Amino acid sequence: MQRFELFLKKIIQRKMIKMMAPREPLSDTESMSLILSKEDEKSLPLRILQALTQEEKLSLLSGTEEFCIPGVERIGLKPVWTSDATMGLRGWKKRVTDFPATIAMAASFDSDLIKKVGKTIGEECRALGIGILLGPGVNIARVPTGGRNFEYCGEDPYLAGTMAASYIQGLQSEGIISTVKHYACNNSEYDRHKCNSVVDERTLRELYLPAFKKAIEAGAWGLMTSYNPVNGTYCSEHPYLIGEILRGEWGFEGLVISDWDSLYSTQKAVRYGVDLEMPGPKWFAPDALKKELEAGTISMADIDAKLIHIFSAYEKAGLFTRPMVDPKATVGTLEHAEVALELARESVVLLKNQDSLLPLKKRKEMVLCVGGRNSFQVPAGGGSSMIQVLEKSVNLAQRLLDEKVEVILLPTHWWRQARYRERVKSCDAVVFSTGFDNIYESESYDRQWALSKEEITEIHKVASLNDNLVVILHGGGDMETSSWISGAKAVLHAFYLGSSTSQALADILFGRCNPSGKLPFSMARSFSHYRSVASYVQDYDKIGISRIKGGQGDPAKRTVWDMPYTEELLVGYRLFDTQALEVAFPFGHGLSFTSFSYESLQVIKRGDGTVAVSLIVTNTGKIEGQETVQLYVHEEHPVVFRPEQELKQFEKINLAIGQSKEVSFLLTEEAFSHYDVVTRQFVRGEGGFELRLGSSSRDIRLRMMI
Template sequence: MLKPFVPPIEYEDAKEQAIDILTQMTLDEKISMIAGHNMFFTKGLERFKVPSMYMSDASQGVNIRRELDDQLEKSVAFPCSIALASTWNTELAGTYAKSIGEECRAGEIAVLLGPGINIYRVSQNGRNFEYLGEDPYLTSRITENYVLGMQGTGTIATLKHFVANNTDYKRRTSNSVVDERTMHEIYLPGFEAGINAGAMAVMTSYNLVNGEYAGQNKDLITGILREKLGFKWLVMSDWWSVWDAQKVIASGLDLDMPGEPRQEYPDYTKKPEHFVRYSAKSLIQEGKVKEADIDKMVTNVLTTKIAMGLLERPIKDTSFLKNFDEHEAVALQTGRESIVLLENKNVLPIIPSDEIYIIVTGEYADKIPFGGGAAEVVGYDQITMINGLKEMYGDKVSHIENPTDEEIKSATHIIYSTGTFDSEGWDRPFDLPDTINQEILHITSLNKNTIVSVSSGGGVNMNAWNKDVGALLYNWYPGQLGFRAFAEIISGKTNPSAKLPITIEKKFEDSPGYGYLPSGSELYTGWDQDHRIIDPIQDVVYDEGVFVGYRWYESKHIEPLYAFGYGLSYTTYAYGNLVLDQKVIPAGSPLHLSVDVENTGKMDGQEIVQVYVRDMESSVPRPVKELKGFQKVYLKAGKKKTIDFTLVERDFSFWDVATKKWKLEPGVFEICIGSASNTILAKAQLEIK
């Protein structure tokens, strides 16, 4: 069990100090504390030594806002969050977050607006790259380590976006209709894990949830977040995402961000009366809210600042600037462990030699792919794909933008780089342009040693050509050094170890979220549609329930293109000797189990051992199996290790809507050990009485 983060000043002591300050504040001062200030800041109060807090976006590192003064000169561009999830490395997740947190401290950033932990429901979601995949268990384990790594630096982590924000198509007029069981089993566990790890901020989402905007939804914020999940710190809105100041004040939200209109968008998108700062005093005067309601909000804002020690020490600490080399090393290691090898017909690795000649072509051969929106991070000293490969192969590799047929035939290998530009504010198609598909098919017809590299924030349709290529790698958005890691994998210097944190379907119609777009509508790009609050509210009904991701494909017997948890290596592994410490246990008792894993190949490597649980008979529909444990283990060639796991009552339970609690039904369960959700290599049965 992880020990949760404990702030420098304990909650009760911080709250006592907050209330002492509160009793001395004027109403105007109180109102100033519950709304943003200068777009990305909270308001400070000099007479109480309460500092303003600067908030910066995350997901690929620190977003440097060049329009503001006193910004960091540079920040490391890390592989994006979904790439981090592909490592399945919880320790690395903590180190990754620690690195970003140190850069926050160096840049006087008090609050990082991350991690993003919304579940990957549809492959077209423009913000999937900011999140941690489709599975709530994997998301939870990465999240809790991220929170500990981030807040250990003195930077506040923000869990976002609460909740059920799983599309960016007209997100301000999108109503997520989610039943109670689905909410608790799929969409809340990541937030619960982050809260249990000690996260000190939560950001609500743009969308409505079951008919009310998330940022002014009392059932969500007070009922679920505060009462059920026990969150006691700062809750903020996303920028321009709440519309009724009275509801906001009553909901349990503490901070309306950014607290003021945005001039460059039409008035109808956000009016002054929507903002807490403009309306709070008149609402009190009219008796619609009480000053005590404002006091609760101010107390939470102050308590969070005080507990993190922000009244006692500077937010900025330039001593962390000396750690940037370490951060680059973490970014590189994340790249090494996040690139997923999906196909390999003995084409890889390409060992450097005088006999090889590699042509690199495609959109991302000479530029760094990245996700857009608030999470965009530029980085510095960028290594492009061609740069990384030239470091490895020298003049044995060339970048040719439009190689001729003869040039394609003359090369020993072709590396074709493609991908998508995913961004906050809109969704993008699952299908690649047909010109890309035809180009790949043409190249593979001329050279069987064609390696395709995909850089994207989520799954794309590769069904037209994935079996024709010699090798296929998924790079996600790799950051400033990810293509150096790519070159290491291509050459065999690094053995790929990543596994998919998502299922990639053969066609979008196969997915659980298919049909989420309103009838007759089309995808768009750009920000204009995102701000059209005058559009009608559109329901997005989560009628698949708990059957998200691999749960859906397995229950519907739909074969995906690539399964959740899948990824190849340059070596091979054998599983055996699955042992349960008991075959029958009483309800509530933990189960200890072990399995042997052996590296049966000729190269050292890392394997991700996955534990799934299947309920053989249940009173409610349950998935075929669910991930309930995993470990990433390093094994030298020819070596074997025994891997231990412990499963607890929650791992066998489902959310019972009648009792509004987790419920374990006694019966027979199957413990499944595998290297992917569709590759189970050992099974054992357990009876729970």
């Protein structure tokens, strides 16, 4: 990255952190005492609606104090607070638990654990008086350099939907409204306010909407729209996405909230779009609404419908009856930190382990050299999801100093000093932590593909002196590895793990924990191998202040331009597996310190059209470990184009040494269907299908035709 670009990004991050400065926690431990007339109407949302004046109704459709939804004191309707999101609660002067990033959650492939994470965050919401959490995010990693890929679940819609569903169920079990986001096709941060995602119907239905649909089916009470237009219409006022699909086909009756400053009209947004404008009144300001009401372009029925959506979500979450701040709920506890650490340990992906370098075998007089920028900080993605911890977390370098081995910390340009060159040459192993952080990777802009030239140079310097090099990558997705990876015997992808970073990594480095994460995205050998980058911008990693702020929420400033999704369905492994392109690491890849065998595949076609699949998985190695069994479906001789294979189910299991377990799946019609643009519905393919079970998309162990 050029120095000016880096300088500019640092300024942007400082401003973001200042703008999102933590506020004092709420203190209201009383529940709402609604003052409503005793009428025959049984619906609480309708009773509240009937008690409101027109002025009061109009005042409830936009936020206040940046993150608050106003109330009406006259009838006892209290304000409801929202909070960023997903990895923990950002923006409060309280010790909260910061969890690994959403992409790391996806890498765990552990839906039960993610449900526990959601429940834990839900309890912390109750402790702080938060009623609505602004997450989780499920947008697909269309390009590997998307600035918010770390906030999402990777490149596969089934995985993203499954992880989001588990998170939502856990969160909402605590009475907290989730808002699955960003609906829809917010797949890049480059000029997100003026970039029109041009997507064909089949691609939209098969890649970019399924995770949202699965979240709604899981019971999500809220949804957040995205900044960008889709096929020429801003998502905050999209009659097709919101009216026809979300409200119509999916039957969603909950809250639709705008992303911050993402409305571009009053009339269209009222008639076709969001229920609530955040962070404050602009297009939904009472005067603007009155003007449209007087002109007859909107009606009070439109306003009432939005309020019913808001109140219905409140009612489902129990916000009318429970204390706003729950004095019995806890936040930032050791028990919560253990959940975060468990997730961090399960998320790390062991990409490479030549000669079984890992785990490192401790011995008397062992010497480790530790270098790389991310060894000396706890890296995180930037923007609205970044947790500002009150207590500084222990970084990897500090943690390794406590491992009862001799640790040499390598300074910048260490190779210029003979004593450091000698220590690197003679030590038992070098641990080098690199990748990205909140400066490089953040909302508002996309990131670079390759590591910095300085750190690539440093990797080569280490490799020329010592064969036992362990490289740890941090980032929200794929990044370039081909130029340096031959010099590293072991490579870990650690995403962004929050305050648990150093402990989880130390546990894996020394074998106290067996890595079990799997890549939720592919890692390509070349950036150009992604078909999606053909219609991507050339200066994707360059900062433009006008792109970041100019025209946000203002249709008169700057013009909308098109980003065509010309790759259609060929995103991630759907591309690489279909075209048999060699990759650095395939989707679903992740090594272990043990080994697993797959056998005894059985497939039974049932009369109701479902297909029952079972197999036996055995731990054939020398230590306990976890394996994620992945089931892909391939259609033989399809009448329309189909990707080579698609993930349809997965299951993560824990196995002791020598232990075997039966893993079972039940496939419904959905697993064999594609979207038909003529009939405008999903239909089962006419060809035969091969079921493929394996440890990654390229490590298929068992196959059977049905």
